Amino acid sequence: xxxxxxxxTLASMIRMATPLMLMALGGLLxxxxxxxxxxxxxxxxxxxxxxxxxxxxxxxxxxxxxxxAMVIGAVYSSLYALFVTKFKADNIIASIAMNMLxxxxxSYLLRTIFNVQGAYSPDEIHKLSMIKIPxxxxxxILSCLSGQSIVTYFAIIMVVVIYVVLFKTKIxxxxxxxxxxxxxxxxxxxxxxxxxxxxxxxxxxxxxLAGAYLSTISVSQFSEDMIQGRGFNAFTAFVFGxxxxxFASLVTLLFGFADAIGIRIELLGMNISPSIIKMFPFVxxxxxxxxxxxxxxxxxxxxxGNKKKKEKTA
Amino acid sequence: MKNKNDSKIMSxxxxxxxxxxxxxxxxxxxTVFLAVSGYEPxxxxxxxxxxxxxxxxxxxxxxxPLILSGLAxxxxxxAEVFNLGxxxxxxxxxxxxxxxxxxxxxxxxxxxxxVVIFLTAMAAGAAFAMIPxxxxxxxxxxxIVSTLLLNFVAELFIEYLVTGPLKxxxxxxxxxxxxxxxxxxxxxxxxFLEPSSANIGIYIAIVLMLFLTFVFFRTAFGHEIRIVGANxxxxxxxxxxxxxxxxxxxxxxxAIGGIVGAIEVTAVQHRLLAAFNPDxxxxxxxxxxxxNNNPIGVLFxxxxxxxxxxxxxxxxxxxDVPSAITDIxxxxxxxxxxxxFILPKIRNPKMKKVRSSEGGK
Numbered sequence: 108x109x110x111x112x113x114x115x116t117l118a119s120m121i122r123m124a125t126p127l128m129l130m131a132l133g134g135l136l137x138x139x140x141x142x143x144x145x146x147x148x149x150x151x152x153x154x155x156x157x158x159x160x161x162x163x164x165x166x167x168x169x170x171x172x173x174x175x176a177m178v179i180g181a182v183y184s185s186l187y188a189l190f191v192t193k194f195k196a197d198n199i200i201a202s203i204a205m206n207m208l209x210x211x212x213x214s215y216l217l218r219t220i221f222n223v224q225g226a227y228s229p230d231e232i233h234k235l236s237m238i239k240i241p242x243x244x245x246x247x248i249l250s251c252l253s254g255q256s257i258v259t260y261f262a263i264i265m266v267v268v269i270y271v272v273l274f275k276t277k278i279x280x281x282x283x284x285x286x287x288x289x290x291x292x293x294x295x296x297x298x299x300x301x302x303x304x305x306x307x308x309x310x311x312x313x314x315x316l317a318g319a320y321l322s323t324i325s326v327s328q329f330s331e332d333m334i335q336g337r338g339f340n341a342f343t344a345f346v347f348g349x350x351x352x353x354f355a356s357l358v359t360l361l362f363g364f365a366d367a368i369g370i371r372i373e374l375l376g377m378n379i380s381p382s383i384i385k386m387f388p389f390v391x392x393x394x395x396x397x398x399x400x401x402x403x404x405x406x407x408x409x410x411x412g413n414k415k416k417k418e419k420t421a
Numbered sequence: 422m423k424n425k426n427d428s429k430i431m432s433x434x435x436x437x438x439x440x441x442x443x444x445x446x447x448x449x450x451x452t453v454f455l456a457v458s459g460y461e462p463x464x465x466x467x468x469x470x471x472x473x474x475x476x477x478x479x480x481x482x483x484x485x486p487l488i489l490s491g492l493a494x495x496x497x498x499x500a501e502v503f504n505l506g507x508x509x510x511x512x513x514x515x516x517x518x519x520x521x522x523x524x525x526x527x528x529x530x531x532x533x534x535x536v537v538i539f540l541t542a543m544a545a546g547a548a549f550a551m552i553p554x555x556x557x558x559x560x561x562x563x564x565i566v567s568t569l570l571l572n573f574v575a576e577l578f579i580e581y582l583v584t585g586p587l588k589x590x591x592x593x594x595x596x597x598x599x600x601x602x603x604x605x606x607x608x609x610x611x612x613f614l615e616p617s618s619a620n621i622g623i624y625i626a627i628v629l630m631l632f633l634t635f636v637f638f639r640t641a642f643g644h645e646i647r648i649v650g651a652n653x654x655x656x657x658x659x660x661x662x663x664x665x666x667x668x669x670x671x672x673x674x675x676a677i678g679g680i681v682g683a684i685e686v687t688a689v690q691h692r693l694l695a696a697f698n699p700d701x702x703x704x705x706x707x708x709x710x711x712x713n714n715n716p717i718g719v720l721f722x723x724x725x726x727x728x729x730x731x732x733x734x735x736x737x738x739x740x741d742v743p744s745a746i747t748d749i750x751x752x753x754x755x756x757x758x759x760x761x762f763i764l765p766k767i768r769n770p771k772m773k774k775v776r777s778s779e780g781g782k
Binding site for chain 1: 458459460503505556560561562563565566567569570571572573574577578580581584585700703706710743745746747748749751752753755756758759760
């Protein structure tokens, strides 16, 4: 394989991993605070729709679309936060309901606002130009890092920010404390519900941005089956990555790689059905899930590792 | 004794009353929602009323898969296994049913071929449900996530089948589907409900409902399921193997999912379509939860959701109200069920325990 092909594959891996990374970051914040959030899928779908709607009404501004998607994503997730905190809703059922509501709402609004079914492209869209990083863009292979969209760089910065916030600040400590034991956290003067609101809204905003990336940067349209299980893949990614921002992001790169390889195989014209290729990320995710549950089982049995504390988030 | 029976009836009535108030609340939301977005506000109510009176046939068509999916869910939820993979099991059942139906010779006896098709579909559904079940039993993998991921694998597998091995040989057909199956493989429709595609699958659903009610409340196996669901540690002391029970309920659930797939293929579509399944599995969760995971209740809540779905589709045809409003109603019912404030008694107190242990993984 030539260097150009490798660079190209890596670049598309990063492109594919960007939305997963954003979703996984949102999800792991919730996980750390003890909120079981598999509504990432629904949040992102709403974000994808919001982005296209905002782009349409601002005459093609993708910037406004990205921002609007984050805000609307957070607003949508506040419903989940309300049910999880105030009404003590079962997290699993509430998040599946949020996914269903997201699908229903976007489909309904697509008909009501744009009067179309299935998919909609805005009349006018000013695509963002990709950012070329000066020196890196000339280094072979590493140049895959250059020429990505602003959202990708934002995601990478967010990995660092969330790492610092989680492990080096008081807020991060509170988040983890709530996840470990709500009662203990309360005794320490932390308000668990406030923390939960914060992490859920944050995940809503991040997922909204992930959805906006898919609808305004990857392509220029919204379609009803846009997210295609990426939210669940992102969930697996942070479970496999131990709810650690850096590890989780590396896992999303792995899933992005599965996607990129699929595209490459398609381009090479090998005789594999595209449906089978689309299965790759899910099969990767299932294998990752098996490995992570197996290792955590071994840890629990005391076969490997002796860090007692980690088990809870592992 | 009489007192005990009375209180039983009273508590059942209270449960039913609560569930009905929940439906009313969700429909109220939807009505306001329709009014705000400038549609005929009572469209959804009219749709449901019509579905339960004039167009009962359409309701039965939709209620059949919903009741069966609800039963598939309630089997596992009784044992506190969060199986979200009924959709995948439906797909696999449909795939197996189609594969068998395609190679079934035209001269084969009608009854025999339908039975063979359904048995294969059940086996396929059960086998597919075994994947997450075995992962759970041997690796401790969270069933929630594994089943969610497997749904996509199954859906893509169907897409592969209808664009590849099972693709219809017809020229210039612009949909992804298999060829139309021979008539001797069709599950009969109910003649007096023609032209709707309501079929004798509804009888299968009712028989299965009665069978499961018997199993749950009158057999040792049903008792085991409930003990495992309530307290796996206690179950082990009582000599029950929770792992075995998990495999059994997942297998049973998968087999029921397979039946749904087979019905959709052999009675409704008469061919395998790429996207034939509008998330019956997820709707089945609401059907089962609204019925408090009780098989008899599943029958009624299945009929309600069937009427809702059918009403939404009719409504879209007559007025311009998008049928997606029915998904919104379903989601609202779903999210209200998740909350404890309305249903403090109905919700199983153990559920929270499962969450904290499973969510930790």
